[in-house]
Amino acid sequence: xxxxxxxxxxxxxxxxxxxxxxxxxxxxxxxxxxxxxxxxxxxxxxxxxxxxxxxxxxxxxxxxxxxxxxxxxxxxxxxxxxxxxxxxxxxxxxxxxxxxxxxxxxxxxxxxxxxxxxxxxxxxxxxxxxxxxxxxxxxxxxxxxxxxxxxxxxxxxxxxxxxxxxxxxxxxxxxxxxxxxxxxxxxxxxxxxxxxxxxxxxxxxxxxxxxxxxxxxxxxxxxxxxxxxxxxxxxxxxxxxxxxxxxxxxxxxxxxxxxxxxxxxxxxxxxxxxxxxxxxxxxxxxxxxxxxxxxxxxxxx
Amino acid sequence: xxxxxxxxxxxxxxxxxxxxxxxxxxxxxxxxxxxxxxxxxxxxxxxxxxxxxxxxxxxxxxxxxxxxxxxxxxxxxxxxxxxxxxxxxxxxxxxxxxxxxxxxxxxxxxxxxxxxxxxxxxxxxxxxxxxxxxxxxxxxxxxxxxxxxxxxxxxxxxxxxxxxxxxxxxxxxxxxxxxxxxxxxxxxxxxxxxxxxxxxxxxxxxxxxxxxxxxxxxxxxxxxxxxxxxxxxxxxxxxxxxxxxxxxxxxxxxxxxxxxxxxxxxxxxxxxxxxxxxxxxxxxxxxxxxxxxxxxxxxxxxxxxxxxxxxxxxx
Numbered sequence: 001x002x003x004x005x006x007x008x009x010x011x012x013x014x015x016x017x018x019x020x021x022x023x024x025x026x027x028x029x030x031x032x033x034x035x036x037x038x039x040x041x042x043x044x045x046x047x048x049x050x051x052x053x054x055x056x057x058x059x060x061x062x063x064x065x066x067x068x069x070x071x072x073x074x075x076x077x078x079x080x081x082x083x084x085x086x087x088x089x090x091x092x093x094x095x096x097x098x099x100x101x102x103x104x105x106x107x108x109x110x111x112x113x114x115x116x117x118x119x120x121x122x123x124x125x126x127x128x129x130x131x132x133x134x135x136x137x138x139x140x141x142x143x144x145x146x147x148x149x150x151x152x153x154x155x156x157x158x159x160x161x162x163x164x165x166x167x168x169x170x171x172x173x174x175x176x177x178x179x180x181x182x183x184x185x186x187x188x189x190x191x192x193x194x195x196x197x198x199x200x201x202x203x204x205x206x207x208x209x210x211x212x213x214x215x216x217x218x219x220x221x222x223x224x225x226x227x228x229x230x231x232x233x234x235x236x237x238x239x240x241x242x243x244x245x246x247x248x249x250x251x252x253x254x255x256x257x258x259x260x261x262x263x264x265x266x267x268x269x270x271x272x273x274x275x276x277x278x279x280x281x282x283x284x285x286x287x288x289x290x291x292x293x294x295x296x297x298x299x300x301x
Numbered sequence: 302x303x304x305x306x307x308x309x310x311x312x313x314x315x316x317x318x319x320x321x322x323x324x325x326x327x328x329x330x331x332x333x334x335x336x337x338x339x340x341x342x343x344x345x346x347x348x349x350x351x352x353x354x355x356x357x358x359x360x361x362x363x364x365x366x367x368x369x370x371x372x373x374x375x376x377x378x379x380x381x382x383x384x385x386x387x388x389x390x391x392x393x394x395x396x397x398x399x400x401x402x403x404x405x406x407x408x409x410x411x412x413x414x415x416x417x418x419x420x421x422x423x424x425x426x427x428x429x430x431x432x433x434x435x436x437x438x439x440x441x442x443x444x445x446x447x448x449x450x451x452x453x454x455x456x457x458x459x460x461x462x463x464x465x466x467x468x469x470x471x472x473x474x475x476x477x478x479x480x481x482x483x484x485x486x487x488x489x490x491x492x493x494x495x496x497x498x499x500x501x502x503x504x505x506x507x508x509x510x511x512x513x514x515x516x517x518x519x520x521x522x523x524x525x526x527x528x529x530x531x532x533x534x535x536x537x538x539x540x541x542x543x544x545x546x547x548x549x550x551x552x553x554x555x556x557x558x559x560x561x562x563x564x565x566x567x568x569x570x571x572x573x574x575x576x577x578x579x580x581x582x583x584x585x586x587x588x589x590x591x592x593x594x595x596x597x598x599x600x601x602x603x604x605x606x607x608x609x610x611x612x613x614x615x616x
Binding site: 071075117118119125126127128129130132133135136137138139140141142143144145147148154166167170171173174177 | 329351353354355358361362363364365366367368369370372373374376391392394396399400
């Protein structure tokens, strides 16, 4: 049976924070379940983004799940398209499509493609997957909203590894020139990319940027920069709210996160960027996420 | 007899899109810092609020265009073929072609006439690349008359398209009675001995070549193929049937462009020998327009020589 969770009102009180935290937990559960069924897909990125996706889809975005093409909706682009299952989980819980459909993720003929395909799934505002592109499309939406006189914000979630793409900085340059304060970039700074440079970090790899590099770069490109703990729901809501009060500049929110957040053995390990889950690992993951132990051995087949 | 000169397509571009924008508030111009060259500056003067400088950042520009298209706008792109096609190719593929975004990739400085720039700016495989991309329409108008009509067609068409425009004045093939029809090729000279097929601003030079061939006793049939995809299968087959011998001529690589499209079409529908005249598998040097046409075998005289050589060599 499909289940829809009700989005709470705009005020962020203690109850709402608890509610959003529970939704984030549910997103993580659905992510791990879907990737386990598909035997494919990314884990680290969706798990680091889950709290922010909950806050966006259940608090911040002005959207109508019943009317996904509502012209005046806020736009959201998952520029780090490899975290698609995190977005699909948030959308399903929000009521865009049945939660059961998440089991089709990454399968043939599924609307839930490995990377988001806007021609297949209503509610996706852009096709993504080739890194660096979402911010440009988001800039076009923010600029288009201004030219057509509409109060619409374009939110774009990027990965920190993605910020190595040159196109990101082309967009940063151009968006600042137009003073697009209805464009908000959320950078999931989980400090790991797919493989990374070799070095003396965890598992012999070092982060995609040195500390402070992202703040300095976005600032240098003329953006207002906010920082937040991407796993602290109150802090997320604070930063999101501040971002919506524009000051004539586009806003970049640097979200400090942990790759694989919520699953003990995935946290902070680059090799869980994408990997199939073994049955015993699946049971541990469900336990870590506070989900009842599965009746099977975790193998969906 | 030689066909007369027409106006530069780039001026037609600036004027026609500006005129279209008078009647359609959805039209915007995204410029990659070459508006004074592509003549997007004509549009800027008429519609300063809808002229959007994107800087020297073409990958972002094509992505912005895709985003704007989702907001109901119709972006026209102002840059050179080299920076409109290959530099932002992945953005075109993922954000524009795959999504069916209503973006008009109206690329200037097509072919050899680029103002003596050389290998970085002269790209001769653009039609092959864009024709191969799923969902992308590719059109190369012959002259200023057809260019204006193609631009008007593109504005009305719902979806992505690639339009190849020439910088400098080229010969005028059509009079004002001519009507461009999307996906249709046009017989521009009737003949019985050999079928010459051409596209873009090479077609007028091929018509001139047909006159030179007539002096050699060869009566050439000439088909102009402005739409490279979808190609006009019926017209290509009919033109091949007319003489049983086909030679394609294009200001483009012989790989994958018109010659490729015609060979693909005829090998399936009406196996016919096809010879291809055009740029070989090579990079192109800079030089004055006439010199380049001569060096690369695309002037009327050089086309005539090659056609005669091909026909005299026999099968």
